[in-house]
Amino acid sequence: MKFELKAHLRCSGAVVRTRTGTPEGGVNLSDIDECVAYCNKELLKKGAPPGCGAEVVRWKVVDERITLEIVSDRFVRAHDALLRVKKEFARLLGRYRIGLRGIEIEDYKIALEWEEGAEEKEGLRIRKLPFVKEIRHRKGSLELVLDVDESSLDKKIPDRLIRLLEEKKEANRWKGKSEHWELIFESEKKEHYFDKDPTEAMIQRDWLQHAAGRGQYVYGPQITQIFRAFEKILLDELLIPLGYNEMVFPKFIAWDVWKRSGHAKGIYPEMYYVCTPKSRDPEYWEDVIDYFKVTNEVPVDMIMEKIENVGGMCYAQCPPFWVFLQGKILPDDILPVKVFDRSGTSYRYESGGLHGIERLDEFHRVELIWIGKKQEVIDHAKLLQERYRQIFSEILEIEWREAWVTPWFMAQEGRTGLAESKEVGTIDYEAVLPYSGKWLEFQNVSVNGYKYPSGFSVKLQSGAELWSGCSGVGLERWAASLLAQKGLDPDKWSEKFRSIVGELPEVFRFL
Ligand code: SER
Ligand code: ZN
Numbered sequence: 001m002k003f004e005l006k007a008h009l010r011c012s013g014a015v016v017r018t019r020t021g022t023p024e025g026g027v028n029l030s031d032i033d034e035c036v037a038y039c040n041k042e043l044l045k046k047g048a049p050p051g052c053g054a055e056v057v058r059w060k061v062v063d064e065r066i067t068l069e070i071v072s073d074r075f076v077r078a079h080d081a082l083l084r085v086k087k088e089f090a091r092l093l094g095r096y097r098i099g100l101r102g103i104e105i106e107d108y109k110i111a112l113e114w115e116e117g118a119e120e121k122e123g124l125r126i127r128k129l130p131f132v133k134e135i136r137h138r139k140g141s142l143e144l145v146l147d148v149d150e151s152s153l154d155k156k157i158p159d160r161l162i163r164l165l166e167e168k169k170e171a172n173r174w175k176g177k178s179e180h181w182e183l184i185f186e187s188e189k190k191e192h193y194f195d196k197d198p199t200e201a202m203i204q205r206d207w208l209q210h211a212a213g214r215g216q217y218v219y220g221p222q223i224t225q226i227f228r229a230f231e232k233i234l235l236d237e238l239l240i241p242l243g244y245n246e247m248v249f250p251k252f253i254a255w256d257v258w259k260r261s262g263h264a265k266g267i268y269p270e271m272y273y274v275c276t277p278k279s280r281d282p283e284y285w286e287d288v289i290d291y292f293k294v295t296n297e298v299p300v301d302m303i304m305e306k307i308e309n310v311g312g313m314c315y316a317q318c319p320p321f322w323v324f325l326q327g328k329i330l331p332d333d334i335l336p337v338k339v340f341d342r343s344g345t346s347y348r349y350e351s352g353g354l355h356g357i358e359r360l361d362e363f364h365r366v367e368l369i370w371i372g373k374k375q376e377v378i379d380h381a382k383l384l385q386e387r388y389r390q391i392f393s394e395i396l397e398i399e400w401r402e403a404w405v406t407p408w409f410m411a412q413e414g415r416t417g418l419a420e421s422k423e424v425g426t427i428d429y430e431a432v433l434p435y436s437g438k439w440l441e442f443q444n445v446s447v448n449g450y451k452y453p454s455g456f457s458v459k460l461q462s463g464a465e466l467w468s469g470c471s472g473v474g475l476e477r478w479a480a481s482l483l484a485q486k487g488l489d490p491d492k493w494s495e496k497f498r499s500i501v502g503e504l505p506e507v508f509r510f511l
Contacts, residue, residue: 001162002071003054003078006107009066009089012099016061027096032061035092036085043088044072044081054081067106079108079153103150110158112165114142123172126165131157174416179406184427187392190399192434194487198480199356201488206508208357215354215361221505227364227475229501231342233395234366234473238387239340242380244368249321249341251314258311260326260455261319266414271315272347272361275307313347316412317367318470322456332462336372336380357476358433358440368471371453373460377467378423381447384471385427388445392429396482397494400431401439408446408472424449431481440484442477446470 016026036056045053054072061067068085072078082103090100118124119137126135126142131152134145142165148157194201202208207223210216219227238244252274258264263271277285284306291299314320321341330337345362353359370380385402392398405411407419407426419425426446430439446469453459453466460466486492490504 001074001113002111003073003158004107004109005068005070005072005078005082005105007068007070007082008104008106009068009086010101010104011064011066011093012101014063015066015093015098027061027093027098029061031092032059032066035088039081039085039088043084044070044076046076048073048075052076054078056081056085077158079148079158083153103153105146105148105150105153108146108148108158109143110146110162111138111141111143112162113140114169116140118142121172123175124169126168129161129164131161171414171416177416179411179416180404180418181428182404183401184404185389185402187389187398187400190397190485192399192485193489193492194484195434196487197356197435198483198488199358201483202357205488206510207488211362213362215350215359217357217360217362221507223479225504226479226501229497230473230475230478231366232500233391233497237391237395238384239368242338242383242387244338244340247321247324247339247341248343249314249317249367250323251320251344252311253314253320254311257319257323260322261316261452262409262413262455263315263319266412267312267315270349272313272349273309274311274313275309278306278308314344315346315348316408317341317346317365317472318369318452321369322452322458325453325458326456327458329459329461330466332373332460332464335460336370336376338368338370338380340366340368342366356480358480360476363477364475366473366475368473369468370470371466371468373464374423374467377447377469381445381469384445388429388443395494395496395500396478397497398431398481398485400429400442400481403428403430407448408444409448409451419449421449423447424451431485433480433484435484440477440481442481443473444471 014026016029016032036059040055044055047053052073052075054070054076056068057071058069059067066089068082070078070081070085072081076084086100086103093100114137115121115124116139118126125137129135129144131146131148132144133147134143136143136145144161146158146161152158199208202223203210205222207220208217209220211218255264258267279285282289288299288302288306291297291302318341321339342365344364346365347362348360350359350361354361368384370377372380392400405426405428406416407424410417410419424447426444428441429443429445430441432439448468448470450465450467452468458466482493482497490498490501493501
């Protein structure tokens, strides 16, 4: 890595008049020489291995400006070197009652190792980066010309750019490899009573209708009663016996939540965006209103100019819960805490992947969260796994399997692979769909480590590490799994499930 920086220190007065300047007339040039020599010999080598670090290779004083050219390796990066030199100069100039007003960056180039021929390879070909005005692919290296000012240096933008590029390299290494998937459990085979697509079958019986939006359904009384039966099973078999309390989580997610949860790193192609009007004044909206009245068309382009994005719709369900605990210290004796939410929908833009109630843009889910010390959280995840197995084998009587996969929070940040700790991760539950032979993920159980407490600054009184886990139960996915294997006829369902669901209501008839 090579850094080449040309910057100016802006001073409060002329720095020097002549070579024999006096304190009244300016700074003695030999003092500057000495200061630079000290920087090069000691200050800019501090913390770097022998022979490494940064160096001021040229300097010049003109009127109120000291111009510095700094070259470095990765050990004392040139922008850090500049801040060190600035401090040293402030000390020197102070003796002459000259203050330092600020830094101007004239030119900042960074060259880093990059694969040869990367320009031809998607993923490694870098065309655009924030705070970079020019990118050049050279043989085995990548050269960036930065567009930064002093405040960008304070915000560590150059370091973050380098980290971003390292992440891109890493992501490229994973590309093509699919997400981690490792079978850990398989239920016994079950007889299947159905070989049709359950969504199609339900549409035929008017159990549901596609809604006006993409990947969205209006659920009729029968399937709604089935969803409620699933919730009852969860409550009676799992949530109540295990001591869960119900909460209501927000379904509009402000950016601050996703900055802390990590979703801001990757959610953009899949989220539903939420906007507010730039003004509440009806006059501001008059042209839109008039346009609609005369055309009967909603002028979406006009609207786009008058709104601003403030976040998105619920995507993972648990992140907004953490605002409840944000910045708090918890007494150890309230642990483990177990809560769940079933207060609304989740949204994912599935693009071309939509398929019936199996893959939707709008879906319903019960989300469980448990919080405790590390072992407590791991143990509770095991307990949940046992309970879920009981439900699937004894009540729903379905055929399913469980797999250890890339943790959901990593996948949602756009990462693949596994978490560093073996205890942290996600188990996906999948059911076979006889009509297609494919397996459908219908829920998960995850140990999320300290990620969420740390992202939302939640601490324990004792100082012990706080961990958490979550489990998302997709109601449409449970329905698709069960109905795909057993069909819509209650006779084919287990007796237990039939009695929990009760008589299915017949409300609508269409002519
Ligand atoms: N929050 C987890 C997920 O989004 C579980 O629902 O997958
Ligand atoms: Zn979750």
